[in-house]
Amino acid sequence: MKVRASQEDLKKLNIESAVVLLYEGDFKNLSRLGRGISSKVKKALELENFKGKEGQIEKIPLPGQRIGLVYAVGLGKKEKVESDTFRRATAVAVKRLKKDGVKRTVFILPSRVKDKVYQAVAEGAVLGSYTFDKYKSKKEEDKKEIEEVFIYNAPEDAVKRGVIVAEAQNYARNLVNEPGNVINPVTLAEEAKRLAKEYKLQCKVYDEKQIQEMGMLALWSVGKGSATPPRFIHLTYKPRGKAKDKIVIVGKGLTFDSGGLNIKPGDYMRTMKMDKSGACAVLGIMKVVAQLKPKVEVHGIIGAAENMPSGSAYRPDDIIRAKNGKYIEIDNTDAEGRVTLADALSYASELKPSKIIDMATLTGACMVALGEYTAGLFTNSPSFAQEIKESAKEAGERVWELPMDDERLRKKIKKGPADVVNTGGRYGGAITAAMFLEEFVENGIEWVHLDIAGPAWSKEDYGYYVPGGTGFGVRTCVEYIMSIEEKK
Numbered sequence: 001m002k003v004r005a006s007q008e009d010l011k012k013l014n015i016e017s018a019v020v021l022l023y024e025g026d027f028k029n030l031s032r033l034g035r036g037i038s039s040k041v042k043k044a045l046e047l048e049n050f051k052g053k054e055g056q057i058e059k060i061p062l063p064g065q066r067i068g069l070v071y072a073v074g075l076g077k078k079e080k081v082e083s084d085t086f087r088r089a090t091a092v093a094v095k096r097l098k099k100d101g102v103k104r105t106v107f108i109l110p111s112r113v114k115d116k117v118y119q120a121v122a123e124g125a126v127l128g129s130y131t132f133d134k135y136k137s138k139k140e141e142d143k144k145e146i147e148e149v150f151i152y153n154a155p156e157d158a159v160k161r162g163v164i165v166a167e168a169q170n171y172a173r174n175l176v177n178e179p180g181n182v183i184n185p186v187t188l189a190e191e192a193k194r195l196a197k198e199y200k201l202q203c204k205v206y207d208e209k210q211i212q213e214m215g216m217l218a219l220w221s222v223g224k225g226s227a228t229p230p231r232f233i234h235l236t237y238k239p240r241g242k243a244k245d246k247i248v249i250v251g252k253g254l255t256f257d258s259g260g261l262n263i264k265p266g267d268y269m270r271t272m273k274m275d276k277s278g279a280c281a282v283l284g285i286m287k288v289v290a291q292l293k294p295k296v297e298v299h300g301i302i303g304a305a306e307n308m309p310s311g312s313a314y315r316p317d318d319i320i321r322a323k324n325g326k327y328i329e330i331d332n333t334d335a336e337g338r339v340t341l342a343d344a345l346s347y348a349s350e351l352k353p354s355k356i357i358d359m360a361t362l363t364g365a366c367m368v369a370l371g372e373y374t375a376g377l378f379t380n381s382p383s384f385a386q387e388i389k390e391s392a393k394e395a396g397e398r399v400w401e402l403p404m405d406d407e408r409l410r411k412k413i414k415k416g417p418a419d420v421v422n423t424g425g426r427y428g429g430a431i432t433a434a435m436f437l438e439e440f441v442e443n444g445i446e447w448v449h450l451d452i453a454g455p456a457w458s459k460e461d462y463g464y465y466v467p468g469g470t471g472f473g474v475r476t477c478v479e480y481i482m483s484i485e486e487k488k
Helices: 029-034 036-046 085-098 113-126 156-177 185-199 207-213 218-221 272-290 337-350 364-370 382-395 408-413 429-439 474-487
Strands: 001-004 017-023 057-061 069-076 102-107 148-152 202-206 231-237 248-258 299-308 319-321 328-329 357-360 374-378 399-402 446-451
Touching: 001 113, 001 156, 001 408, 017 029, 017 085, 029 036, 029 102, 036 057, 036 069, 057 085, 057 113, 069 085, 069 231, 069 272, 085 102, 085 113, 085 446, 113 148, 113 231, 156 272, 156 474, 185 202, 185 231, 185 248, 185 272, 185 299, 202 364, 207 218, 207 337, 218 299, 218 337, 231 337, 248 337, 248 474, 272 299, 272 357, 272 474, 337 357, 337 429, 357 474, 364 374, 364 429, 374 382, 382 399, 382 446, 429 446, 446 474
Parallel strands: 001 148, 017 069, 017 102, 102 148, 248 299, 248 357, 357 446, 374 399
Antiparallel strands: 057 069, 202 231, 231 299, 319 328, 374 446
16 A cells, blocks of 8 residues: 655545545535535535544545545544544544545545644554455455555655654564564564665674673573574664764563463463564664664664473573673563563663663553553653653553652562562562663663553554554654654
8 A cells, every 4th residue: 555645636636535534523624625525525424413523434425526435534622632643543544445445545634734643644544554464375355455545735754754654563563463483583583684684774683602602691591491592683773974862772572472481371371472572663663763864873672582481491599690790580480571671771781872762561560550552661760751751642652650769669679699589579560570670771871661561462453453463662762763853
């Protein structure tokens, strides 16, 4: 599907339908269809009692007209509409258009919207068209796909950026949805190399021997129980000329998590291919950065491992030395993500960035606290947290900050014979996991941890999502990186 900006008169576009996005109770935008069509559409909407509430969609056939179908899509009350409202509405419309077999359409927005809204509409169109049917051996012969989407009166740069971001998010979704027998630490590293070659990024991949030689015994310990050895991936984007900032994005890359010797029950092991969602988001972000070329140096870091039970697997009570010299006592082998991130964050700190963002499907506790649609945010820097929250709001990804100042909770990861223990108990589990990670971030570096366990995977069809991987975090991080470009 091609998504394009169009400045042409609607009469000149090769389209069979139009989608008009309407505020609740405000149908002025229909006039852009032309007097004859707009009056017919308005009458039809009145007959159907269409008010323009968010989520409402009305299909209006217009036999004999140059535009044979008009879809009216409600945005809700104007004062409550945000960029993500447009993103969701566009995605819902695209899903409906696909179902109806529409090939070419134009989206018509209300007047005087900002460029970010046009970008959001382009994102919604691409995200809403997403399917993962790679392993369907019998393809539907009459599979319906939209060929072209025009966005009327849109700035070309905004639409182009939206397409780049959304295609990268869909790329991350594809990787998340790949099963563990396809994407493992080795093949994930090969994919990173392929991405780097295509987009001219620097890429270093360290094998199991090099991981041990570098002192990454935490990552090595988690991965050594599997027949497929761990990999450590470092992607780098450097702008031409002087960079305005230097940041590192770290992603948890557990390509499959059985729980290890503390093995998960069967129901909890299903979907654990999604435990690499943070890593997949990192690859998506680097894909965008390589194309948009901001004046920001960006590093993408992934510790990739498969957590499996075997005679060589790491054990409860093991004490492991991480890259920064701190010792970790293992209480539960199913709290493995934070152990791999200990080495990844230590390595990231050695790069001397100003800021680190890590993304990880880390704790079920975060889902219990915030639900399935919101990521937990933890930080050592209130100002950095505020910037990420603003970026997430613009990107339409929900985050909520949880506290890091309860020293009684912190004591729970300090008990025992080592510097830290990898679990702090059931209560406050998302917070103690973040406190554990903070132990491996060098002093003086601003850090945000996003626990994406909930929103990284969708069980339902809503908005621009379908069941499966969501690519959560790509839009927020890209929005933040581009905000550095715009502010400085």
